[in-house]
Amino acid sequence: MKRILVVSSANMDMVMNVDFVPVGGQTVIDKGTYSYVPGGKGANSAVAFSRLGAKCIFLTKLGKDANGDVLLSLYEKEGMDISYIKRDTEVASGLAAILVEKTGQNRIIVFPGANSRIELDTVSEAIAGKPDALYMQFEINYDAIIHAAIEASKNGIPIFIDAGPANKDFPLEKLPELTVFSPNESETEAFTGIAPTDEESCKRASLKLLERVKTKYIVIKLGGRGAYIFDGEKGIIKPTYDMPVVDTTAAGDAFTAGLTLEYLRTGDIYTSCDFANATGSITVSRHGASSSIPNSNEVADFLAKNG
Numbered sequence: 001m002k003r004i005l006v007v008s009s010a011n012m013d014m015v016m017n018v019d020f021v022p023v024g025g026q027t028v029i030d031k032g033t034y035s036y037v038p039g040g041k042g043a044n045s046a047v048a049f050s051r052l053g054a055k056c057i058f059l060t061k062l063g064k065d066a067n068g069d070v071l072l073s074l075y076e077k078e079g080m081d082i083s084y085i086k087r088d089t090e091v092a093s094g095l096a097a098i099l100v101e102k103t104g105q106n107r108i109i110v111f112p113g114a115n116s117r118i119e120l121d122t123v124s125e126a127i128a129g130k131p132d133a134l135y136m137q138f139e140i141n142y143d144a145i146i147h148a149a150i151e152a153s154k155n156g157i158p159i160f161i162d163a164g165p166a167n168k169d170f171p172l173e174k175l176p177e178l179t180v181f182s183p184n185e186s187e188t189e190a191f192t193g194i195a196p197t198d199e200e201s202c203k204r205a206s207l208k209l210l211e212r213v214k215t216k217y218i219v220i221k222l223g224g225r226g227a228y229i230f231d232g233e234k235g236i237i238k239p240t241y242d243m244p245v246v247d248t249t250a251a252g253d254a255f256t257a258g259l260t261l262e263y264l265r266t267g268d269i270y271t272s273c274d275f276a277n278a279t280g281s282i283t284v285s286r287h288g289a290s291s292s293i294p295n296s297n298e299v300a301d302f303l304a305k306n307g
């Protein structure tokens with residue numbers, strides 16, 4: 001079983017399913033629903049790794065509050081190694097406010113709280129355990145991300161980065177050699193100024209990213225159009241599956257986790273992308289963040305039915 005160290009974020013998501021999003025100054029009384037769902041880009045990927053058959057070692061920071069208690073009990077239930085999850089007594093657990101429109105399109109605001117106070121010593125301890133891979137996103141303090149990447153690189157541990165949320169000021173140049181760097185459409189545009197609309201613009205954006213990131217593969221997530229894989233020379237769009245979209249929250253997190261795990265198992269980025277597309281497609285057909293992520297049997301059934 002692959003042991004994957006996720007150094008990333010955990011949030012409680014307050015999700016509102018709404019007809020439409022109000023404009024500034026407007027109050028809307030909506031007949032939709034709201035709920036509190038465990039989320040956070042890191043936790044969503046950690047849940048995906050666990051459900052897809054990896055041993056996930058999840059390193060994050062939670063507040064010493066009720067949301068932190070709920071989140072921690074989910075990670076235990078999912079079978080994660082939680083020994084590197086610390087509780088912060090001064091700052092609350094991360095919280096995300098998410099508005100989901102009828103189309104499944106979402107808008108998210110994150111209050112990072114304890115996520116931005118991950119300690120470098122904890123990161124070093126977790127890397128010393130020699131996981132099979134290090135997986136990160138950009139929703140925690142940047143010094144922890146750079147430190148984890150450098151320590152992993154020194155120990156020969158492959159590094160996979162899901163480049164969300166977008167921040168053009170992230171010091172990409174400080175990252176050592178990666179295996180996969182995977183931004184979505186808006187993150188690609190934030191880092192390069194190029195909107196990845198077709199194969200030609202995906203290639204231009206990938207080449208621009210490679211001026212700042214050292215990586216074996218760039219994988220640009222293109223939402224309903226699939227993903228673009230660039231190996232430094234050639235690029236190809238792998239289309240995704242046709243699924244009714246209910247809620248896109250966590251689809252990118254589940255996609256990149258699926259891609260990482262299947263790549264570690266097979267070494268084939270192209271078939272791993274099919275696996276990731278299937279994982280993401282099931283995720284968009286369900287409501288919520290961690291609640292929408294499939295397990296390995298569901299992905300296997302989906303691939304058997306859909307080719």
Ligand code: RIB
Pocket residue numbers: 009011012013038039040041044095096108110139249250251252253289290
């Ligand atoms: O990618 C989706 C996630 O982004 C949500 O679960 C929310 O918590 C934010 O981190």
